[in-house]
Amino acid sequence: MPIQDLRHKTVARLSIYRRVLKRLAAEGVTYVFSHELANLAGGTAAQVRRDLMGIGYEGKPTRGYDVARLAESIGFFLDHPEGTNVVLVGMGNVGRAVMAFLAGRRPKLSIVASFDSDPYKAGRLILGCPCHPMRELAEVVSEQRILVGIIAVPADAAQDVADRLVLAGVRGILNFAPGTLKVPRHVYLETLDITIALEKVAYFARQSVMEAVARA
Amino acid sequence: MPIQDLRHKTVARLSIYRRVLKRLAAEGVTYVFSHELANLAGGTAAQVRRDLMGIGYEGKPTRGYDVARLAESIGFFLDHPEGTNVVLVGMGNVGRAVMAFLAGRRPKLSIVASFDSDPYKAGRLILGCPCHPMRELAEVVSEQRILVGIIAVPADAAQDVADRLVLAGVRGILNFAPGTLKVPRHVYLETLDITIALEKVAYFARQSVMEAVARA
DNA sequence: TGTTGTGAATCTCTTCACAGCT
DNA sequence: AGCTGTGAAGAGATTCACAACA
Numbered sequence: 001m002p003i004q005d006l007r008h009k010t011v012a013r014l015s016i017y018r019r020v021l022k023r024l025a026a027e028g029v030t031y032v033f034s035h036e037l038a039n040l041a042g043g044t045a046a047q048v049r050r051d052l053m054g055i056g057y058e059g060k061p062t063r064g065y066d067v068a069r070l071a072e073s074i075g076f077f078l079d080h081p082e083g084t085n086v087v088l089v090g091m092g093n094v095g096r097a098v099m100a101f102l103a104g105r106r107p108k109l110s111i112v113a114s115f116d117s118d119p120y121k122a123g124r125l126i127l128g129c130p131c132h133p134m135r136e137l138a139e140v141v142s143e144q145r146i147l148v149g150i151i152a153v154p155a156d157a158a159q160d161v162a163d164r165l166v167l168a169g170v171r172g173i174l175n176f177a178p179g180t181l182k183v184p185r186h187v188y189l190e191t192l193d194i195t196i197a198l199e200k201v202a203y204f205a206r207q208s209v210m211e212a213v214a215r216a
Numbered sequence: 217m218p219i220q221d222l223r224h225k226t227v228a229r230l231s232i233y234r235r236v237l238k239r240l241a242a243e244g245v246t247y248v249f250s251h252e253l254a255n256l257a258g259g260t261a262a263q264v265r266r267d268l269m270g271i272g273y274e275g276k277p278t279r280g281y282d283v284a285r286l287a288e289s290i291g292f293f294l295d296h297p298e299g300t301n302v303v304l305v306g307m308g309n310v311g312r313a314v315m316a317f318l319a320g321r322r323p324k325l326s327i328v329a330s331f332d333s334d335p336y337k338a339g340r341l342i343l344g345c346p347c348h349p350m351r352e353l354a355e356v357v358s359e360q361r362i363l364v365g366i367i368a369v370p371a372d373a374a375q376d377v378a379d380r381l382v383l384a385g386v387r388g389i390l391n392f393a394p395g396t397l398k399v400p401r402h403v404y405l406e407t408l409d410i411t412i413a414l415e416k417v418a419y420f421a422r423q424s425v426m427e428a429v430a431r432a
Numbered sequence: 433t434g435t436t437g438t439g440a441a442t443c444t445c446t447t448c449a450c451a452g453c454t
Numbered sequence: 455a456g457c458t459g460t461g462a463a464g465a466g467a468t469t470c471a472c473a474a475c476a
Binding site for chain 1: 221222231295300309316363366386387412414418423425
C-alpha cells in the first residue's frame with residue numbers, strides 16, 4: 001500500500017537502488033550511507049534521500065540505511081506480492097533477446113507465454129517458454145489475468161498487437177517497436193526505441209566533440 | 217551549426233517527428249499542422265511548436281509546416297553530414313538483435329564493426345558486419361575515429377568495455393547491460409535497461425489496477 | 433477563421449542548505 | 455563530527471493563452 005504515488009523517475013531509481021542493495025547484501029554489507037548508495041547507483045546523495053522519502057523508509061544518522069530492510073521496503077512498493085506474469089509478443093531477434101535477457105533475472109517478473117505469427121514457432125517451447133500462435137493471445141492473456149505485455153514485433157504490426165493486448169485486459173506495455181503507439185489513458189506504455197536512443201547518443205557525442213573543439 | 221543546445225527530450229522528440237515526416241512525405245503530404253504532427257508523434261501541439269522553436273524552423277499560419285523542409289531541417293541538427301560510424305561490442309543475443317534491428321534502418325548511422333570475446337565469432341562476418349576479437353577494439357575505434365559505441369555484453373564485463381571505449385576516444389555510449397557505468401563527464405551515456413523498464417511497467421500497471429479498484 | 437510563435441504560468445524534478453539526531 | 459530528513463530554492467519541461475498573421 002503505497003503511501004503516495006511514486007513518479008516515473010523515482011520508480012526507475014528505486015529499482016536501481018534495490019539492485020545495488022542486493023549486491024551489497026551478498027557482499028555482507030549491512031549498512032550504507034546515502035552518499036555511498038548514490039555513488040554506486042550513479043546519482044547524488046540528496047536524490048537518494050529524496051527518493052527514499054517517497055517510500056517512507058527512514059535511516060539513522062551516523063549509521064545510514066539498513067541494507068537488507070531497505071531492499072525489502074523497496075520491494076514492498078515495486079513488486080506485486082504474488083509476482084507479475086508477463087507475455088511477450090514476437091519471437092524474432094528482439095523477442096528472443098529479451099526472453100533470454102529476462103529469463104530468471106527477476107523472480108517476481110516472469111514471462112509465462114510468448115506469441116508469434118510464424119506457425120513453425122507456435123506450439124514449441126522457445127527458451128523454456130511456451131510459444132503460442134497469435135490467435136490465442138486474447139485467450140491466454142485474459143484467462144491468466146496477465147497485466148503486462150511486451151511488444152517485440154515489427155513496427156507495422158505493433159499497433160495491432162497493442163490493441164489486442166489492451167482489449168485482453170493488459171494495463172502496461174513495454175514496447176520495442178519503433179514508432180508511436182496509441183493506447184488508452186489507463187494503460188501505461190513504455191517504449192524502448194533503439195533507433196532514437198542511438199540518434200540521441202550520436203547527437204550528444206557530436207556535441208561533446210564540438211565543445212572540445214570550441215575550447216581549443 | 218545548432219543555434220542553441222537541444223535538450224535530451226527535445227532531441228528524442230525531434231527524432232520521432234522526423235520519422236513521422238518521412239512517412240508523410242512518402243505518402244505525398246506536403247504540409248502538416250502542429251496538432252497533426254503532435255497526434256502522429258504522440259505529443260501535444262504546443263510541445264511540437266516549442267520543440268521546433270529549438271531548431272529555429274518556422275511554419276506559416278493557416279498552412280502549417282513544409283513536410284520535406286522540416287524533415288531536412290531536423291536532419292541538419294541531428295545528423296553528422298558525413299554520417300556517424302558506430303561499433304557494437306558483444307555479439308550475444310542482445311548484440312545480434314541490435315545489429316539486425318539497426319541494419320539499414322538509418323543511413324546516417326552505420327555499425328561498421330563489432331567485437332566479441334568468443335574466438336569463434338571473431339574474424340567472421342556476422343549479419344554483414346565484420347566481427348573482431350576484443351583485443352582489436354582500441355585499434356579499430358581510434359583508427360577509424362569512431363565516436364559512438366554500443367555495449368551489449370553481460371553486466372560484469374560492461375564497465376571494462378566502457379573504459380576501453382572511452383580510452384579509445386568514443387564520446388557517446390549506448391549501453392544495454394544492466395547496472396551503473398562510470399564514464400567521464402565528456403562522454404554521453406544512455407542506458408537502455410530492460411529489467412528496469414519492465415519493473416516500471418509492472419509498477420504502473422499495478423497502480424492502474426489499484427486506481428480502477430479504488431473507483432469501484 | 434484557424435494557425436503559428438512565444439511570454440507567462442504551471443508542473444515536475446533536482447539540488448542546496450541546514451536543523452536535528454546519534 | 456557526520457549523518458539524515460526536509461523546506462526552500464533552482465532548473466527543467468510542459469501547458470496555457472493570446473497577439474500576430476495569412
